[in-house]
Amino acid sequence: MSKLKISVVLLFCLFACKPRNKQKNSKFTVVTTTTMITDLLQNIGGEAIEVKGIMGPGVDPHLYKASEGDVAKLTQADLIVYNGLHLEGKLVDVFEKMNQIGRETVALGGLLTEKQIINSEAFVSAHDPHIWFSIDNWKKITKELIVFLSKLNPQNKAVYQKNGAKYIEHLNALQQEVKTKVEELPKENRILVTAHDAFSYFGKEFNFEVLGLQGLSTTTEAGVRDVQRLSNLIIQREIKAIFVESSVPQRTVKALQASVESKGKEVKIGGELFSDALGNTNEETGNYIGMFRYNVNTIVNALK
Ligand SMILES: [Zn+2]
The missing domain is CATH 3.40.50.1980 (Nitrogenase molybdenum iron protein domain)
Known part of the structure; x- marks a missing residue:
């Protein structure tokens, strides 16, 4: 989508879209990019939050461009969670616009330390964005998200902590299972x-x-x-x-x-x-x- 189009949709949304957090009892809404991130947020937030993923199965995030419907969703989000490290290379402008209008955003790459990210000159950001393929990274990101979400939306803190801890246990079991399977080779x-x-x-x-x-x-x-x-x-x-x-x-x-x-x-x-x-x-x-x-x-x- 062109910058002009994004601006027009944003302008429209600022005046016409349903305002955030105004409806009583409405769930905390998180808009995510890739299906891996959507799944992670659903695991941590469970029934307490509404997660809206903008990319579906089989979608290539390197090439994905935002639709007008995506921009409307992002504009109304309580929180936007994306991968960063230039994975969603065509959405950088959209995320910037969202920051400008005061939407809360978090890039998962920013939750990792330098040591946990693989440097590579082959990519625009000089960092390899495929961070989810380290289970250690995914556990660290889960831990950081629990803290981040608990601060931003304290009424669901207990849910985030309980679900998040359980999910980390599942990730530990997965890591062990993968190690055992790889040993066959x-x-x-x-x-x-x-x-x-x-x-x-x-x-x-x-x-x-x-x-x-x-x-x-x-x-x-x-x-x-x-x-x-x-x-x-x-x-x-x-x-x-x-x-x-x-x-x-x-x-x-x-x-x-x-x-x-x-x-x-x-x-x-x-x-x-x-x-x-x-x-x-x-x-x-x-x-x-x-x-x-x-x-x-x-x-x-x-x-x-
Ligand atoms: Zn890729």
Whole structure:
């Protein structure tokens, strides 16, 4: 959406949209960007808050542009939660506008320490934005959000603390489960080749070498040289499988597979990973924990 359009919608909303917090008994409303963040806020807030996610399953946050309906939602939010670190690269102007009109916003990247963020020159912000693929990071973010929400909306403090503590327990169990699953894979097989570099945090936490085709953002297409370099590497290192992603078109990974085959070797597509968006809400991959478990099972089973 153009800046002019955003301004027009904002102006309209300032005069015409339902004012915030004016209705008695209305729930504290949090507007979120990606499906991972929507799921996290639903887990912490439960029935006490209303969470409105603007991106659905399969949506690529690097490329997502705000609709007029999104801007109206954001304008009426009690709190806006987004990933930051330039993940939502096309929404930066919208978040700035929201700050200007006094909306409360929090970027999850800002809740982590420098040490918890992977630096990478390959991205606009010089930081890798895919922070949710470290379970340690997701736990830290959960803890910080409990504190943040309790200050901003003290009447629900007990709910945030109780739900948040329970969710951290689930994340601890997930982390243990992932470690055990990864142990099934010999160290030399722990090489992950995917459509774009979303898995560096996963690689760091669970000892995988990670090679992505498109660089950190999906806004840059994989070049022919990139495909050649990676296909040589796949042959050299005898990598059994490469992976497509639910929110990235499959053509670059298919091109990589074709390149390996053109050299007389074979590599299989190991399955579809959920990287920058969760699956449908009624499916096992429709929440963060289910998505993580599904990805790890897919990766380990294909690379064994
Ligand atoms: Zn990404």
